[in-house]
Amino acid sequence: MGSRVGIIGATGLVGEEMLRLLAERNFPVDELRVYASARSEGRALPFAGGEVLCEVLRDGCFDGLDLVIVDVDDPIAIEWAPVAAAAGAQVVDNSAAFRMYDDVPLVVAEVNPEDLDELPRSIAACPNCTTMVLVTALAPLHRVAGIDRLVVSTYQSVSGAGQSGIYELDAQWAERAGDLTSLRRAAAIDGVIVPGKVWSKPIAGNVIPLAGSVQESGYTSEEWKLVYETRKILHDDSIRVSATCVRVPVYVGHAMTANVSFHSAMDRARAAEILATAPGVLLVDGGDGAPTPLDGAGIDPVLVGRLRDDPSQANTLDLWVTGDNLRKGAALNAVQMAELLIARR
Structure with missing residues (x-):
């Protein structure tokens, strides 16, 4: 029925x-x-x-x-x-x-x-969408060892801002097509760094370290969403989260680096074993891969790569996660x- x-x-x-x-x-x-x-x-x-x-x-x-x-x-x-x-x-x-x-x-x-x-x-x-991609990858690890602290930097595509974000990137690329000099010397040339309709700085050939509106303590709405939503989904308000969200000139696909500390024993080998069979996750080249947003565009899984032990402290991992923000992200x-x-x- x-x-x-x-x-x-x-x-x-x-x-x-x-x-x-x-x-x-x-x-x-x-x-x-x-x-x-x-x-x-x-x-x-x-x-x-x-x-x-x-x-x-x-x-x-x-x-x-x-x-x-x-x-x-x-x-x-x-x-x-x-x-x-x-x-x-x-x-x-x-x-x-x-x-x-x-x-x-x-x-x-x-x-x-x-x-x-x-x-x-x-x-x-x-x-x-950013929380969704990240938590899909981190939840299987949290179940085993419990996340203590999470430090995240995100690289969010323009489609996260809707059709208008895609149109703005398109228009700016078209305007600067073949104009390498302007992009190489933007700060020294009048009229290159001008506000768009969506963002206050050009997004083509640039990254903007401000996604969302600025709120409490100088963190943006996107950054606070990562904090509070991660805790709610994982049912653990004790998880310490610090995030920096960046808009990048990519059409589809959010990516992020995560430094994750655990309460219990966790290393790269154990994490790779867990992620290899985690639902909704594709561990690329056993964790050694470097998946890009294009690699994840139009498909269901969240891609995980660059999986490493943090050499500065025990039970801490570094990893890279990317996924289609329009698909799995929404x-x-x-x-x-x-x-x-x-x-x-």
């Missing part, structure tokens, strides 16, 4: 990926409704060899649905996710709106699926959560 499914935000980068994944994974859909802004009303989106027409959010639009997946900005999610739940649907929310609510589980499908057993609000949340996890919810009926 199939399900009646709704997707809010179907025309965005993640929404498009979600439609593709529902078809690829043969998700049991009896009825599909897709919702977008008024300018997209009536737009036909490809799905499973056919098409589905966009609707706008309105009173009664969720009536009869079993499941609603949400991928929109927080204010829209805050307004409409509870409406969908009140209409009788279970809601999987990709926004940040409900992640830290005590009565809303924050779930990575391979890590803590059991948290879906109780849904007091009929809402379950997906983590931030759409895939939401679809996996939907599959888990259906299996619980």
Whole structure:
């Protein structure tokens, strides 16, 4: 028996990926409704060899649905996710709106699926894309030895900022095509370092060490998400986390370096053994590989490489993790959560 499914935000980068994944994974859909802004009303989106027409959010639009997946900005999610739940649907929310609510589980499908057993609000949340990629790789190690401290630097693609991020990178690359001199001497030439619409500095040929809005103690919203979401997913508020999030001129795929200290014995050999069979993880060349965001773009697993013992202290590892931020970082996890919810009926 199939399900009646709704997707809010179907025309965005993640929404498009979600439609593709529902078809690829043969998700049991009896009825599909897709919702977008008024300018997209009536737009036909490809799905499973056919098409589905966009609707706008309105009173009664969720009536009869079993499941609603949400991928929109927080204010829209805050307004409409509870409406969908009140209409009788279970809601999987990709926004940040409900992640830290005590009565809303924050779930990575391979890590803590059991948290879906109780849904007091009929809402379950997906983590931030960076947290999702990292925790998929770290959770199997945490189960064995317990993470004490985690120091992370992220390298986040422009698609994390949506279509506008991709357009800005495209436009800047096109503007500077063949203009090596400007990029080599940018600080010495007027008019090279100018704000864009998305970022305050050029992203093409550059890295911007500021992802998200600046908040408490000078850390950004993206950095605090890594702190609090990691603890909630792993059910361990004692984990010490320090993060620096950087935007890089890559279209798809978030990557990160992690220095991870454990409470119990852990070394490279043991970590490689664990990660080699971890769900959702591909250990590249036994941990010696150097996977790039391109290597992970368009596929499901999180890729792990550069696995090393930290020579400066015991029970501490250095590793590199990368994964498709639109796929595992968002759409895939939401679809996996939907599959888990259906299996619980």
